Ligand code: C2O
């Protein structure tokens with residue numbers, strides 16, 4: 001019953017942006033959806049009522065879900081979708097983590113509008129020194145399509161070409177004055193002069209990494225992906241889809257008469273739109289300032305598109321806090337190293353169809369040349385009930401099928417035909433696992449933000465070109481590497497992560513660019529039960 005006890009009511013609602021009114025998927029009538037704020041150690045219980053005409057699921061991005069994989073949410077990985085008119089209660093605890101996370105639908109492209117902030121307040125005071133925090137401000141970046149988002153996805157899959165780009169980027173659901181008919185839909189954050197604010201920044205965009213800056217203001221990074229960092233100052237940030245960044249902002253400016261400070265996002269990489277068309281502006285307004293006309297001036301401290309030097313320098317500054325209270329538990333040695341190539345592939349177009357990929361072929365994407373196919377039953381359930389053979393196979397390759405120069409001009413032949421299937425990497429409880437993600441350069445103009453469910457990991461190394469096992473591991477940061485749940489793997493470069501696989505269950509690993517996941521840039525990770533109840537997956541809830 002949708003009007004009964006409602007935590008989340010997922011439903012269609014009319015929403016107007018850019019002068020277009022359309023039916024949008026919303027949660028409790030809101031876009032972006034409601035902010036969930038809990039305390040470290042809380043047990044969370046959220047009933048999701050599906051009040052629309054299609055399937056859905058909700059994922060709590062970055063919540064570790066220790067032993068509660070049933071509440072993780074990705075469709076066909078940890079549960080079958082919640083059908084129209086049905087409900088499911090997500091129940092889990094948030095232990096041993098704190099900070100800015102988010103939640104989003106994990107079924108087709110619904111997360112375009114079904115998403116919101118998920119904030120875990122810490123048990124202990126914030127470890128960064130600052131004046132008292134005046135207020136905490138969630139800031140979500142997103143994308144708006146005038147058309148129906150699922151049609152965009154279906155078109156893309158049908159034609160075997162790239163997705164239609166969105167019509168606007170949004171800040172807290174608002175495109176801002178650079179877009180036509182959009183001045184009324186502008187995000188304004190009102191602050192008081194001489195205070196300190198905590199900005200909880202979330203990139204919920206479907207397909208773009210973004211730069212973010214506020215004119216005249218310096219930002220202090222204190223946390224990424226709900227793990228504290230050594231604080232550092234920056235003029236702008238780079239944030240990939242799936243990632244979160246918590247910032248301190250000192251309102252230390254003296255605004256001139258009617259001056260508001262633009263806060264702006266622009267894509268790190270896009271090959272399609274002209275600059276202004278893809279830039280969203282909101283404003284930081286000191287409460288003494290009257291709202292007059294919006295300026296359309298982009299802050300000077302906003303990096304230009306394709307500023308890889310800025311993006312790389314920014315990522316290299318991220319370090320775990322590594323304090324006695326919050327030690328950095330990076331595995332110093334590992335039991336297993338797995339090397340995984342990330343590729344876009346071209347496949348032959350099914351006969352009788354015409355495909356819009358390169359040379360009339362169809363696009364797919366893969367990891368170690370395995371293009372992920374969603375099973376018909378959830379992997380977690382098959383794993384739990386020992387019916388794996390019907391659903392998936394545990395033969396995901398631990399190294400690339402072919403080793404070649406990934407930065408070469410034309411690795412095309414190597415990227416031709418991926419294998420389709422539902423393959424997972426299966427490891428024993430407690431395995432210290434290193435995964436090296438190797439981006440191959442073919443057609444990859446953007447980074448791949450690779451997200452791991454069920455675990456945080458440490459980014460111990462990054463580099464451009466080919467990963468070299470004889471040379472690169474010696475240079476890893478095993479002292480204070482950043483702890484994350486989503487890592488941006490550079491185009492034609494690599495990133496090495498270390499995971500302590502101590503969360504029994506079945507977990508999705510995938511690119512957080514929605515288009516790439518649809519093409520199959522994903523895999524499963526199964527962590528077997530350890531010895532004893534505390535190292536075992538809990539039984540499924542009754543309403544699964
Ligand atoms: Cu935020 Cu599997 O995703």
Ligand code: CU
Nearest residue numbers: 448511513516
């Ligand atoms: Cu990708």
